[in-house]
Amino acid sequence: MITRFLWQGVDRKLRWFIALVLAAGIVPVLLNLFTPPGSALHVPAWALQLVGKYLCYAALALAVDLVWGYCGILTLGHAAFFALGGYCMGMYLMRQIGSRGVYGNPILPDFMVFLNYKELPWFWRGFDHFWFAAPMIVIVPSVLALALGWFAFRSRVTGVYLSIITQAMTFALMLAFFRNDTGLGGNNGMTDFKDILGFPVQADGTRAALYLASALMLALFLLIAGAIVGSRFGKALTAVRDAESRMRFLGYRVEGYKLFVFVLSAAMAGIAGALYVPQVGIINPSEFAPGNSIEAVLWVAVGGRGTLIGPVIGAVLVNWAKTYLTGALPEVWLFALGGLFIAVTLFLPRGVVGLWAQLKAGRERSRRVAPA
Amino acid sequence: MTPSRVLTGMVSLITALALAGAAVAGDLGTLVVNLTTGGFGDRETAINALAASGEPRAAPILEALGAGRLYVRPADKAVVIGKAQGNQLDLTDALTGKPAGTASEDALQRVRINNRLRGVIDDAVGSLTLLSPDPRMRRSAADSLFKQRSPSALPAVEHALAAEKDAGIKRAFAEARASIILASNDASKAQKLEAISVIRGRGDRDAMGFLQAAASSSDADIKAAATAAAGSLNQTLAVWEAAQNVWYGISLGSVLLLAAIGLAITFGTMGVINMAHGEMVMLGAYTTFVVQQVILAYAPGLFDASIVIALPLAFLVAGVIGVLIERSVIRFLYGRPLDTLLATWGLSLVLQQAVRTIFGPTNREVRAPSWMSGSFLVGQIDVTYGRLWIVVFALLVFAVLILVLRKTPLGLHMRAVTQNRPMAAAMGIRTPRVDALTFGLGSGIAGLAGVALSQIDNVSPNLGQGYIIDSFMVVVFGGVGNLFGTLLGATALGIANKFLEPYAGAVLGKILVLVFIILFIQRRPRGMFALKGRAVE
Numbered sequence: 019m020i021t022r023f024l025w026q027g028v029d030r031k032l033r034w035f036i037a038l039v040l041a042a043g044i045v046p047v048l049l050n051l052f053t054p055p056g057s058a059l060h061v062p063a064w065a066l067q068l069v070g071k072y073l074c075y076a077a078l079a080l081a082v083d084l085v086w087g088y089c090g091i092l093t094l095g096h097a098a099f100f101a102l103g104g105y106c107m108g109m110y111l112m113r114q115i116g117s118r119g120v121y122g123n124p125i126l127p128d129f130m131v132f133l134n135y136k137e138l139p140w141f142w143r144g145f146d147h148f149w150f151a152a153p154m155i156v157i158v159p160s161v162l163a164l165a166l167g168w169f170a171f172r173s174r175v176t177g178v179y180l181s182i183i184t185q186a187m188t189f190a191l192m193l194a195f196f197r198n199d200t201g202l203g204g205n206n207g208m209t210d211f212k213d214i215l216g217f218p219v220q221a222d223g224t225r226a227a228l229y230l231a232s233a234l235m236l237a238l239f240l241l242i243a244g245a246i247v248g249s250r251f252g253k254a255l256t257a258v259r260d261a262e263s264r265m266r267f268l269g270y271r272v273e274g275y276k277l278f279v280f281v282l283s284a285a286m287a288g289i290a291g292a293l294y295v296p297q298v299g300i301i302n303p304s305e306f307a308p309g310n311s312i313e314a315v316l317w318v319a320v321g322g323r324g325t326l327i328g329p330v331i332g333a334v335l336v337n338w339a340k341t342y343l344t345g346a347l348p349e350v351w352l353f354a355l356g357g358l359f360i361a362v363t364l365f366l367p368r369g370v371v372g373l374w375a376q377l378k379a380g381r382e383r384s385r386r387v388a389p390a
Numbered sequence: 391m392t393p394s395r396v397l398t399g400m401v402s403l404i405t406a407l408a409l410a411g412a413a414v415a416g417d418l419g420t421l422v423v424n425l426t427t428g429g430f431g432d433r434e435t436a437i438n439a440l441a442a443s444g445e446p447r448a449a450p451i452l453e454a455l456g457a458g459r460l461y462v463r464p465a466d467k468a469v470v471i472g473k474a475q476g477n478q479l480d481l482t483d484a485l486t487g488k489p490a491g492t493a494s495e496d497a498l499q500r501v502r503i504n505n506r507l508r509g510v511i512d513d514a515v516g517s518l519t520l521l522s523p524d525p526r527m528r529r530s531a532a533d534s535l536f537k538q539r540s541p542s543a544l545p546a547v548e549h550a551l552a553a554e555k556d557a558g559i560k561r562a563f564a565e566a567r568a569s570i571i572l573a574s575n576d577a578s579k580a581q582k583l584e585a586i587s588v589i590r591g592r593g594d595r596d597a598m599g600f601l602q603a604a605a606s607s608s609d610a611d612i613k614a615a616a617t618a619a620a621g622s623l624n625q626t627l628a629v630w631e632a633a634q635n636v637w638y639g640i641s642l643g644s645v646l647l648l649a650a651i652g653l654a655i656t657f658g659t660m661g662v663i664n665m666a667h668g669e670m671v672m673l674g675a676y677t678t679f680v681v682q683q684v685i686l687a688y689a690p691g692l693f694d695a696s697i698v699i700a701l702p703l704a705f706l707v708a709g710v711i712g713v714l715i716e717r718s719v720i721r722f723l724y725g726r727p728l729d730t731l732l733a734t735w736g737l738s739l740v741l742q743q744a745v746r747t748i749f750g751p752t753n754r755e756v757r758a759p760s761w762m763s764g765s766f767l768v769g770q771i772d773v774t775y776g777r778l779w780i781v782v783f784a785l786l787v788f789a790v791l792i793l794v795l796r797k798t799p800l801g802l803h804m805r806a807v808t809q810n811r812p813m814a815a816a817m818g819i820r821t822p823r824v825d826a827l828t829f830g831l832g833s834g835i836a837g838l839a840g841v842a843l844s845q846i847d848n849v850s851p852n853l854g855q856g857y858i859i860d861s862f863m864v865v866v867f868g869g870v871g872n873l874f875g876t877l878l879g880a881t882a883l884g885i886a887n888k889f890l891e892p893y894a895g896a897v898l899g900k901i902l903v904l905v906f907i908i909l910f911i912q913r914r915p916r917g918m919f920a921l922k923g924r925a926v927e
Binding site: 092094166169170172173174175177178179181182183185186187189190193194196197308312315316319349352353355356357358359360362363364367 | 663665719722723726727728729730731732733735736737738739740741742743744746747859862863866895897898900901904905907908909911912913915
């Protein structure tokens, strides 16, 4: 029933896009596994890892778009939810190392031995089991989003004030995770992962599986987001974005709508972060840096806010450019990124996806003006 | 008087002077030669004799002896002080202090000492500086004796105490004497009790340590007196510590105020989220750097004025760039605050990278002029001149800004546009021009902040990043559109930060402050002092 609701809630264009994402998930994996390394069709494992990272970013962008594009909440702290999910996964992966660490301690991860911990802190309990870590990946970011959103939306903190609060939140978390005493690896974070679910993280097969999982996650998120946006609930959300006071006067509980989307979006970001960590092989506090959250907002703006396809395209485009430019012309990257921020806000308010519509509207306007 | 008698008089006078000089040199000469001859017991006597002579040359000679730099030159038996200069030793005549050529160490005979003599020399040097003609030397000698508490120095301290004229230094000597008496085993109980009250009067942390040590004495009276003195001193010290924290807090608050006040204008009165504000601060700091480099290259004499010269230039540089930003980007985004936020963030990245490309990614050194270095004590509070000037400067900027807003036509226009833009436009105020100037003013003040911050922070392309979040917190906490709220918010956050630091640590303290602000905004979404009126949404 749920599948039917999801599938029917999604419009035709989005269905095609989801199919495309699935194809992009499955085909390279098949090419990686079943073609010989020398062949022209072979997709190397590093490429899967790279694109898998982009797919996680795309999921984060989708989460940001759900709150910003559809509900008008500009969050400058979504990377915090992403990183929290990543840390939950990181804790699980750290516990899987077992006695294979440098210090060979069967219980304590290396950094704890190094910092003279005598026993595992209480919040590490249970993270040696995947069945415990997996729900935590969703629960931890959701609870934080629930707490922040509950207070903020109820006291009607909106607009830039909310942006500043979310930024302060991610900044405070960054400072907290940088401390060695927090018990989460300090500024080195966690790395040197060995196994995930019993499979070696570095193995090509595992990488292919993680890539496929990322693509499936993104497709699922698109489906969920599409169903929500297409439903009556989604219409109400858009209305909250466009005229919050009016919705309130009409008798809608605005804060309930906002809270639901905010928490859902945080959970999505958490899952994306959890899949990101085993693919890049490290998680550290710089993931909480306020700049990261703002960059995620840029992906949405570049692709086109208020569309579900846009953020995915924006995230992949910007990150592909980042990979290319930081490698080829490192000095240019920040100029390009900064310029992109300015250009998109000034000239592309509807993003790459809206470019066609924008051009058409511009042409029609000039046609109307011309005869006069 | 006949010429011949004058001549005779002069000759006798000159003879007398020469004889006196020879006598002094001879005296010192014997004393010094005694240092280099005989057994270690004889040398101890010689050291004490030299120290008791009151000769001005005694201190450097004894110090050289203690450091093993006193030599005898076999060629002429002269006693010299050697200073390593490459492979050679630069020699000074021990008696006159004049240069005496160079020699290799092999050609000289080192005057040897043992550990016991080293102790004797230390005591002797300490007592020598007690009688030094330089009051600062005497005071630091008294302070170091207060801390060393070496019983052998007691006679010298008492001698110096009797000879001292300056009341403050006399007290320092009395305290040193009390500290030695309290530590010694053969002082009477009455002396010790008196010593406790003298040490209590000193009232600093060292005194506290000695009193606590004395409180474990076996004598019940001394124990009681010391415990009582330590208890009352503890309270005094706690008050001083609180005062010190308040001062640190005010100092931090002034930095926050400087960084936030420009933002309070652009964010508060224009509703523009300028994420590039921190970069304006950074530009101000780099302007200071450039001004200092130019002054060092072309007019080193003006160095002490470099900060003052940099102020107007930093204001201009940041202000002009601010106006350019407003005209080229922000004016197209009015009414879209979230878009402004993104665009200015992009601008901040571009500015950072531009500075990194021009000046390089490493920290640049901006030096403090002489009037900004050093510190002084107010009671037990250590106040550095640099911090003091920054506090003064922040208040000055604040006052000038208030005056500009209240007393100038530009300020009037700015307030009018803030309160009701369409009405102001209808009254003939050119609102776009006011917008540009307001943004320029806010940016210019950020540039001024950069000049001040260049004195206490690393001048690097990332300088502004560190301040942007704090500045937003201050403005939002104080109440948007209210400059006095910004002043109060900056001071309150600064002091809160410094009071939390000792208990929670610097990072956790900052986190607590951030969490507090997040919760505070929930209660009062418009800050401590919200603008009243209809301009709510």
